[in-house]
Amino acid sequence: MLRNPIGLSYAVVALLAATAVTDVALFAAALDVRLLMSGGLKDHPDPAGFAHLGLDVATVVQVLSQLALGVVFIVWFFRVRKNAGVFAPDGHRGGPGWAVGAWFVPVANLWWPRTVAAGTWRASRRGAYGDGAGKGESLALLNWWWAFWILTSLAGYFAGAVYDDADTVEEFAAGAGFLMGASVVDIVAAVLAILFVRRLTSMQHHKATGMIPAAQ
Incomplete structure (x- = not known):
């Protein structure tokens, strides 16, 4: 049975856009830390506290946004996979449940x-x-x-590890730089994900209306 994925796709796109906004905030917070380490924030009353707190807050907001995105994306992904099973019942490796389970299997989720x-x-x-x-x-x-x-997952993990393990001014500056780079990669990934979600949803909509004349 076909189920319309358009409403879910709107929610996914909105959350992807929100995630990109948190990436911009994280980039700005990491830039503050990097400027602090180079002496560029001397005029702040508490430069160290200001910069690190801003980065911590941006990171928490990003994590919460990504958790919400993950849940809604997987629901959308499962729905379009179920629809694909109607379009081509024997054209898939594994059942629709893998649209959910595949994300949680270590290594195989790559x-x-x-x-x-x-x-x-x-x-x-x-x-x-x-x-x-x-x-x-x-x-x-x-x-x-x-x-x-894949690239944004690896970049985020690496940048976070470098920053969390930092002890010196140079290490904090390097970690902040990596976090800035990871934010840029994540923004690109979010844009590509938006295009992917919109395109696949559109393809299914047009195919479904062609299969079911009454829907036209």
């Missing part, structure tokens, strides 16, 4: 969600089983999104 997404994408293209893909229906967008999803 590639298995992408496999689920690829099967869903192919099934959602034009044609009975996703054949005859047209412009904008190649896997390029999906691949770019997944590459940056």
Whole structure:
């Protein structure tokens, strides 16, 4: 049974945009720390406290935003995978449950969600089983999104570890710099995710209305 994913896609896109905004805040907070370490915030009454507190607050807000995003994204992902099973019942590796479970399997979560997404994408293209893909229906967008999803996960983990382990002025400056870089990568990943969600949702909508004339 097909279920419309458009409403969920709006929620996912809104949370992705919110996450990008928290990345901007985290970038600014990390820049404050970096400026502090280079003597650029001397005029603040409590430069060290101001900079580190700002970074801590931005990090907490980002984590909360990402948790909300993760829940809503997985619900959307499960729905589009279920729809793809209607479009092409035998065109997938594993059942719809993997749209949820694949994210929580250590190591396998580096590639298995992408496999689920690829099967869903192919099934959602034009044609009975996703054949005859047209412009904008190649896997390029999906691949770019997944590459940056992996990259931002690794960059965030590395930058956080460097900053948390810092003891000297130089180490804090380096950690803040890595956090700034990770924020930029995460913004790019969020933009690509928005494009991916919108495109896949649109593909499913158009395919569903073609399969069910009454929906037109």
